[in-house]
Amino acid sequence: MLEIIDLVKKYDSGPLALDGVNLKIEAGDIIALIGPSGAGKSTLVRCINRLVEPTSGKIMLNGVDISSLNKKELREARKNIGMIFQEYALVERLSVMENVLSGRLASVSFWQSLRRNFPQKYISEALSLLDRVGLGDYVDTRADQLSGGQRQRVGIARALLQKPDLLLLDEPTASLDPKTARQIMRLVVDLVQEKNISAIINIHEVKLAELFTKRIVGLREGRIVYDEEAAKLDTDALTLIYGEEDWESERPAEDESE
């Protein structure tokens, strides 16, 4: 479904962010992308929908090489790729409904989007998605009135309104408290399975990755160093991905004081 071949990204300043990444994902796969800060996780995710332009390599999505598309074709391809962000990335001054409907911008004309005149089909879909993520009562609330967890739910509804084949999640829980983070992950995973969407979840918390995904990919210094079933992730793997650390002790602070 998605195949990344020899993907390289070099920013103008600094070393290689991605150094020949190869990754294959089948329809319905949910993978977690873990790795230390600066390993290139965000860059990898953003190269797939070309928010970041790759330097070289191929990104084949359903047989089309995304990296070779022109602007118009790229917009068409982006319709099939939903994205969820760490800081939710909502338009703060717009209402919940307007934010969700923005997921369908590529399917309506400029005048329709200016007048917020979306086809009835999208409006019904947006409303039922909002019910599904638990925000049915917040349709006309402005996005900046919502809590973090609620905002991320809007982000999820916006991405799913696109009816994507592939969902990219860039640290979707990093700005949330532990409980909300779990709820959001559960919601995303449920929805993704329900609608048979593939998902790449770029995530910091290894525990959440193990809990909610079946496959874990480890990225280090722009290279994939690990790619296994989630159940197989052990301390050796963590050392391989993140480097040397006492992975066994759960709460090092307690060990030291007693």
Added chain:
Amino acid sequence: MNSENQAVEERTWSKPKLIDSAFLRWTITFLVIIYIIFAVRSFEINVDRIIRGLDRAWEMLYAFLQPDFLARQSHIFQGVLESITMTVVATSLGILFAIPVTLGAAKNISPLPVYYFCRGILVVFRSLHVVILAILFVIMFGFGPFAGVLTMIINSIGFIGKLLSEDIENISDETLEAIRATGASWPQLIIYGVWPQVSSRFIGLSIYRADMTFRQSTVIGLVGAGGIGAVLDTAMGRYDFNTAAAILIVIIILVLIGEYVSSAIRRRLT
């Protein structure tokens, strides 16, 4: 305890100086003072001339206490009307033309060549003061309000373009990414991602701009670009200080009203 403390050397700290070398620091200070002394002396202040001028200053002040609104009533009225017309036209057209330049001058939403081009326009427009612009346009298109309106359109573009494009550059990058990631086109990115984030600022700036344009319209009349300033210039030229005083009072009142209205509207917006 005590002996231990004394053994430890006192460690001091002072704020690092802007210029490290003491010699350089004092030399620069000294040179600046010398320059200021010579600069002031170069003005050749003529005490005689000031004393003679004082007489006229008194005469003027005295006249100002008796403003004459009636003698040139119709001229004042027409001047005010012309200034207001100029303000409305220049502000609305200025804002309209400022929009494309503003979008182009925001680095996060425009390609680099467009960005440099629009920044260039803004730098040129902003480096020319209204009075200089007004003189240029009066020479090009003759006396009258047309030159004035052009002047203030250019000035509005520079003002709004500079401030608003900086606001656009400060909006959330992730939000822009999110709108782009949906496959939205560039115009859709502007109306859905950019406009909601800067709209209140845009309206605030536009109202402030209208207020500013009116004040400018009173000044550029002095160099022949129409409006109430032209009437003031004529009155001053004839040493008709009573009428000049009346005009100044009218300007002050109108500016006060403008300021009050614009701040009242802006308060409502936020």
